[in-house]
Amino acid sequence: ERQKSIKELHVGSNRLEDAGAASLATGFRKNSTIVSLDVSDNGIGLVGTTALALALRTNNTLHDLNLSFNAIGDKGAKELSAILEFSHSLRRLCMIRNRITNAGAAYFAHKLPSMRSLRELILTKNVIDREGGYLLLEGLRTNMELEYLHIEDSDISKPVLKELSHWIRLNQAGRRIFRDTKIDLGLWPYVLGKVNNEPSVLFHFLIEKPEFLNRNKKKRKRKVSGGAHLEKSSPLVAPLQIFHAAGKPFEQQHLLYFPY
Numbered sequence: 400e401r402q403k404s405i406k407e408l409h410v411g412s413n414r415l416e417d418a419g420a421a422s423l424a425t426g427f428r429k430n431s432t433i434v435s436l437d438v439s440d441n442g443i444g445l446v447g448t449t450a451l452a453l454a455l456r457t458n459n460t461l462h463d464l465n466l467s468f469n470a471i472g473d474k475g476a477k478e479l480s481a482i483l484e485f486s487h488s489l490r491r492l493c494m495i496r497n498r499i500t501n502a503g504a505a506y507f508a509h510k511l512p513s514m515r516s517l518r519e520l521i522l523t524k525n526v527i528d529r530e531g532g533y534l535l536l537e538g539l540r541t542n543m544e545l546e547y548l549h550i551e552d553s554d555i556s557k558p559v560l561k562e563l564s565h566w567i568r569l570n571q572a573g574r575r576i577f578r579d580t581k582i583d584l585g586l587w588p589y590v591l592g593k594v595n596n597e598p599s600v601l602f603h604f605l606i607e608k609p610e611f612l613n614r615n616k617k618k619r620k621r622k623v624s625g626g627a628h629l630e631k632s633s634p635l636v637a638p639l640q641i642f643h644a645a646g647k648p649f650e651q652q653h654l655l656y657f658p659y
Contacts, residue, residue: 405432411439411465420447424454431460439493440468448475455482455489462488467495467521476503484513492517496524504531511538511545519547528554532563539566543575565599572600574607 415423420443427433438451448471455461471479476499483489504527507520532555539545548567551560572594594600 407435407437408433409435409437411437411441413441415441415443415447417442417444417447417450421450424450427451427454427461428457430458434460435463435465436461437465438469439465439495443469443471445472445474445478449478452478452482455486459488463491463493464489465493466497467493469497471497471499473498473500473503473506477506480506480510483507483517484510484515487516489516491519491521493519493521494525495521499525499527501527501531501534503527505534508534508536508538511535512541514542515544517545519549520545521547521549523549523552525550525553529556529559532556532559536563536566539563542566543570546571568597569600569603572597572604574604 410423413419415438420438420441423438424447427436441447443451443466448466448469451464451466455464466479471494475497476494479492479494483492499522503525504522507522508531527550532550532553535548535550536559539548546567548563550563555563573590576590591601591604594604
């Protein structure tokens with residue numbers, strides 16, 4: 400707390416164990432400068448993890464927490480997942496090889512819909528299989544914030560990994576914009592133009608925002624009666640050209656992956 404200039408604290412491989420992690424957490428509660436904390440490979444178990452989780456409830460500065468190569472287990476995962484729905488600052492949580500199983504994955508999956516700040520969750524080299532992957536998928540469908548989920552080396556089937564990748568890509572493309580109901584529909588062509596080369600993402604965005612298509616239908620009617628036309632350079636043209644190409648249903652002609 401006295402070192403006001405410290406932004407990053409790396410104390411990995413220092414044999415902190417639970418007692419050291421608890422002491423660190425006590426001072427960390429009031430710290431307002433550290434944005435990155437690395438306590439990897441320190442033999443930290445449930446007690447130390449719980450202490451760190453409690454500290455995160457009052458700390459509004461930390462962006463990056465690395466707990467890799469410890470032994471937090473499923474109960475520790477439960478403590479950490481519980482604080483993620485309250486945290487407004489934590490962006491990245493790394494827990495490589497921490498003896499987390501499907502039960503631990505379930506805790507994170509349950510909290511995913513209510514998380515608002517976390518952008519990257521790393522769970523590689525844990526004991527998560529298809530069951531845990533499917534639970535994470537269920538939570539991710541209603542999470543619009545998480546942009547990176549690392550479970551690549553887990554025993555999860557390719558179809559589940561593919562669908563997880565799909566929802567992550569939607570978030571990376573800015574799906575959280577759907578939370579804002581005050582955005583002028585006139586700005587949506589620019590949003591859609593950003594994902595114009597990704598048909599599955601584009602289709603999902605159009606399905607999420609049906610009023611945009613209704614608005615365009617009205618414009619098309621005015622074009623017939625009033626002679627108005629859209630310039631080829633208009634950002635509205637490209638997405639709708641793909642959507643209406645060849646007069647075929649979009650999902651049949653262009654959709655590479657349709658998760659519904």
